[in-house]
Amino acid sequence: MAWLALPGAGYLGLAFALPLLILLASSFQNADGGFGLQGYAAFFGDAYHAQVVWNTLKIACIVTGICLLLGYPVAFAMARASVPVQGLMFLTLILPLSVSVIVKSFAWTILLRSNGLVNQALLGLGLVDDPVKMLFNERGLVIAAVHVFLPFMVLPIFTVARQIDSRLAEAAATLGAGPLRTLLRVTWPLSLPGVVTGCAFVFSMSVSMYVIPSLLIGDRYQTLPALMARAYLFMRDRQAGSTLAVVLLVIAVAIVVGSTWLTRLLQQRNANGKGSTA
Template sequence: MLMLIAPALIVVTLLLVIPLLWLAWQSFWQDGSPTLMHYHRFLTDPIYWMTFYQTFRIAFIVTAAAILLGYPVAYVAAGASPRWSVVILSFVLLPFWTSVLVRAYAWLILLQRTGIVNSALRDAGIIENPLPLINNELGTIIATVHILLPFMVLPLYATMKKIPPELPMAGSSLGGSPLHVFLRVFLPLSLPGVIAGMVLVFVLTLGFYITPELLGGGRTYMVSMLVSRNIQEYSEWGAASSISVVLMLCVGLIFKLASMLIPFERIMGTR
């Protein structure tokens, strides 16, 4: 058995465990000597706190928007015929056929002052002056939701397909209205998919770099950009490592909280 999993263990060790250990080691060193300066800076520098606050706030907004948009799509896809389910999921997965960079540039073109969105709104007489849809948080959130929406829809769809259709039918036969049956029967059974999608979207948003860099216009400053600046402009590998370690701890805490709400096995769909 050990021989069978040895190649996978070697790959994980080389590509994941060793780099993470090196990252943690770097966060405690400065100019060849051990130090806690990087973590002290994290606790005292307001820029660090503001960056983490903005990153988590954007992650919350993106996750909430993904739930509002993704749940109805997954619900319709799960209840549709196999042919229509394939069509709906094909449109959901269509963005995966292009890179994140291409999609970010596409939204940059769509949302700019002379882009399709502002032009359509102006031609329809809804607005007179172009809306500021880029170089701010709004553009970053719109593009991020679009890019991460499949990570919300797919876990929801997988969970909803496992719900026996007899259960909502039984609720209706007992006199429950469609809304009552949905709230008391279907929604609780779909919660593992909701939490799995929330965790995926939230964690992925925390590490986003290209989208806020392009659509934020320097006004949307996220943790990944703070790490990049420390390395590119100041060559502060220790500072960048400490930020990354703190972010990893936050991600670990998120997974822990999610597993406290619903067992991790149900979130991952293993039981």
């Protein structure tokens, strides 16, 4: 019956595998039509590219960390909420996904400007004396990126959190464990598969985001996607653009593969723990 998978496999090969192979081949093709490693040598031999990679990874890590801090309690609140409240929280979480990233990014440029709503609120509450600069710097970029990618952290953790028996926390409390110890020794280990999946989703999207940095920070802060777009659109350097795309793809694939392996390891450990307990 394996032949039934041939149409789907053929479509995936044409739609995904073939373009990736062409992209990989382009990264080795020189301007004179020959093939070589000049593109990769130029990329890894330039200190500027190392700074761009650092900028990309740093922003992705910051966004992923903040999404985890905000999304973890939200996911558990959704898992423990009543059905009507859970439905309302789902609607609040998923509805923004129907809005284009471009629209949301433009909205944040309005909110974060010097006379925008965010600065007006900070000034009105007396938290600052002067408007805080939030556009064209990392601060505004992180705020907008967290808003866009937060649902992709909440949903995987929620999926795992709803499967955790709430009586485990009660059992830990009867054995003398406080809330913090229960979180660290019971809840957190059981929720790690969802945490790893959510972090992989958010990091993969953060490391490859292009629209949000372009609108909120411009060319002042270069990342791999922005550099790749400039190589293709402005410099017309196909080899440089393909090389950047391959480097970005390797980073994203490494995160996805690593998170998949780690998730399976954690699930197997949890299953072995349940089996030994039984």
